[in-house]
Amino acid sequence: MFNVIKRVFMAGLAGGLVLAAGCGKGREGVTMAGSTAFQPFAEKLADQYMTTHPGVSITVQGGGSSMGIKSCLSGAAQIGMADLVKLPAEADALKSIVAAQDGIAIVLNPANAVSALTMDQVRDIFAGKISNWKVVGGADHSISVISREAGSGTRSSFEQVLGGIKLSGDALIQDSNGTIRETVANDPNAIGYLSHGLVNDKIKPVTVDGYSCTEKEIMAGSYKLVRPIFLMAKQDASPACKDFLDYILSPEAQELIHKEGLIKAK
Amino acid sequence: MKLNGEKIAKYALMTVAFSALASLLLIAVFIFKEGLPFMLKVGVKDFLLASDWDPQAGKYGIYPMIIASLYVTFGAMLIGAPLGVAGAIFLNEFVPKQVMRVVKPTIELLAGIPSVVFGFLGVMVLAPFIRTHMGGPGLSVLAAAVILGIMVLPTVISISSDAIGAVPNSYREGALALGATRWQSVYMVTIKAARSGIIASIILAMGRALGETMAVIMVAGNTVKIPHSVTDPVRTLTANIALEMANATGMAREALFATGIVLFVVIMILNGIALSVIKTKVRKK
């Protein structure tokens, strides 16, 4: 038994050394980190890019928007991703591009009779001024407001478009699009908001001021709840890194982004 | 030459023994470095005792989260500790060895299920149940306590049961020979002899409950408010850090590290209490 443990140790150590020795040479590496909302799309783009550029290895990490900015500044990642409506001052030193746009859908449980809200109603519901579905034409039941966490790009964009509301103190907080969707899908009285690419048949998007959250209405400027997705890199980024950023803005990549559910940058 | 080797072994082990303490200090230094200046800037009292948390508006009060963390942790222990210790006793004392050999590994297996899976089960099964039968949004103190209570079971059971298993058989036989029933021998002899192991298991479990993050975020609702009933949603200290860290910048980020300091200190205090409990009990014996 001891020998087994010893052997495992030795094997582990040896393996570690071999792995360590094997690193550092070979393909050119680019690391992306940040916004978890954009992470899946970045992975997809990286996969596509690498099929045509076998000499480059792109690694995609999550971590959140601020992590993206921080690790880009510190050099831990060459490209930072952020879904903030406006980049913070510390990102000024970085070169940034808008890679895509994302609509924010207001969603309800499919069992809810309400299917249209005005911008004012949305604002009052999330601020806690309207607390019963009856007021907006639904059943007589209290509203469960579900929001993203403070600092979330989606939330700050959402609040900014609504004119800087203060979120109701009773709101439940979830920290990802996926859980907002699950929570709304599970609770017949819930209302939440999320990236419009992630709307599925378990939840029901509502129209706001009569416009639905579709690419057409967003591009036309009639659906107002939209936020940009930024990619950042240092001014002296490597050629491979620059080339990849150029690729993301290419029509081919933008088409891919569009197909996956985001809205083209321009 | 041999004694030299012995000396090397001793000093090597002593160095190794510092690893835990050194890691702790390193972690403490990094967290305090990031959070302490903020805490002093805002004022320790305002930070700890104000109930308003809105980093965007410059309001940093974490009192409701301290309360929430305590409620959820104690709730979890209320569920996990009795169940776990009872299970450990039952499996060791009242069940054939073969059954124990199947059940204990099954329970330990649970320690390997990611907290996220527990959280998902909480969202899918437990929260709707609470919502329909007890009211409220379902995501609540109760849901968090139950999920955490279940999550700590493997820790409590496996360590307690190692401690109970290590009690020499002669102790039990001694009690039985004096005419005690099996339960009396367990109650009067085994539990006393295994006490330090049982308490250790509970302390470890408490640490895990207090520190659990992912599962709590998913089932507690994360509303910053002091709960008035077990069906109210709450946000714990850990949830606060994990929820907002990814996107926090500047002051808001420092506030989260300051939350980390509070968590750190609460754990120190809890440990201090637990340790002194053990010590006084040992002394009384």
Add this chain to the structure above:
Amino acid sequence: MTTRKPIKISVRELRVFQGKEEGLRGVNLAIPANQILGIIGPAGAGKTTFLRALNRLNDLSPDTHVEGETLLDGQDIYHPSFDVVALRKRVGMLFALPVALPMSIFENVVYGPRLSGVRNRKRLDEIVERSLKAAFLWDEVKDRLPMSGLRLSGGQQQRLCLARVLAMEELEVILLDEPCSGLDPISTAKIEEALTILKAKYTIILVTNNTKQAARVADDTAFFLNGEMVEYGPTGKIFTVPDDKRTNDYVTGKFG
């Protein structure tokens, strides 16, 4: 008893403190080589403490402190430069309860030689056979040496422990701490027989609760009481015409 043998162990004013209690209060004793010294006395007399002082096993218990002089072949075993590990290889010990280590019979016996660096399989085999024969256990276990020592009976285990001590090639002194207290008469007889043969080669110190055992096997006997050595002399004299009244009371069964 006329030929005086060379002194193997000499103890002067040996005091052992355990915490605040004084376990031994100044014992003086000169123990000749190649004979059996029996130590008798009631419980708490300091017999075991004395024994454990001779191979420095007392070192292991916290807050034990030793004063006085203990010489083995004229060398002070408590001197800082004295190698404790080497000491314990020269001075082996058999405990009251048989403690077979949870390993095979073979491994139990070669535990000491392996520590001394004996690797050669043939030599280990020889050591095992020699030691087990000397402990009168060979015939009973020779076919099942790979079996766990824990599966032997109590008497067999104690003889295994004796063999384990005898396997040490540096061995000069054997300390026995009530080795037969838990054994049946037949096992006891076998151990006693082994001891009487072994004294030709080793110096043996036997602590016993059983005065008859001391009378049977010991050449000299010492009587301990309350941490002091009351009387020491040839076994025949101690059991028939002791100088001290307390010794007389003890050996005739008036107390203890």
Add this chain to the structure above:
Amino acid sequence: MKISPKITQAVAVTLLGAATLLTVAVLVFIIIFVLGKGLPWVDWEFLFSAPKEMGRAGGIFPTLVGTVLLPLMAIAIALPLGVGTAVYLTEYTRETRFTRILRFGTDCLAGIPSILFGLFGFIFFVITLKMGWCLLSGGLTLAIMVLPTIIRTSEEAIRSVPNSYREVSFSLGATRWETVLKVVLPNALPGIVTGVMLGIGRSIGETAAVIFTAGSALRMPMSAFDSVRTMSVHFYILAREGISNEKAYATAAVLVISVLLVNLAAYSMMHRFIARRSR
């Protein structure tokens, strides 16, 4: 009125039994739930092919590799440290202020939430030491995280080794270190293995600390300095970002089964070991 001990016994045993049954039932329910939801989607293809479309299609092979490597590395680092500490505390010192401080430190470390480990690992290993998101950063962070568990369980196990074994070993001329190696550790092994199992379990199940330190790159790691994604992280991303619930549950099912296999292997190893020694 005095209640007869027989009745007390019956009541106590019933209560204990009910508690145990409840515990087992809940745990079994969780396992069945996860397996029931996930297993229908699991096949060889799923296990051994690379993920496609961010995990929405294809398999989980790189995360399988990550789930094996990361806990292995964590244990390889934490086991010698943890057992060494336990040996030092039990065999080499008495209870002093110094050991109390060490033990207090260990207990506090046990209570630190994984999110703080994650933040620390990120700032220290990834940024300050410039190691980047990689297997090694993650392994070191997890090692610190499971260290207290291993120390605690090893200490309990070592303490339960009978003192007479040590005395015998010393009396046969063994040094302290030899006694530890030949007598103490082999006899404490079952307890140490329990600690290791708990540690592996915790490493496999950890999400927060892993994302911040080992990263979440969905690729095959080629060196200790490559980022890895474990199955837990994969499950988290699949489920939380709403990529694919089917794949998420399938991943969870594989996760549960692999932990089961690890435990079974460890147990059978341990039993064979015990059996050999008492044969």
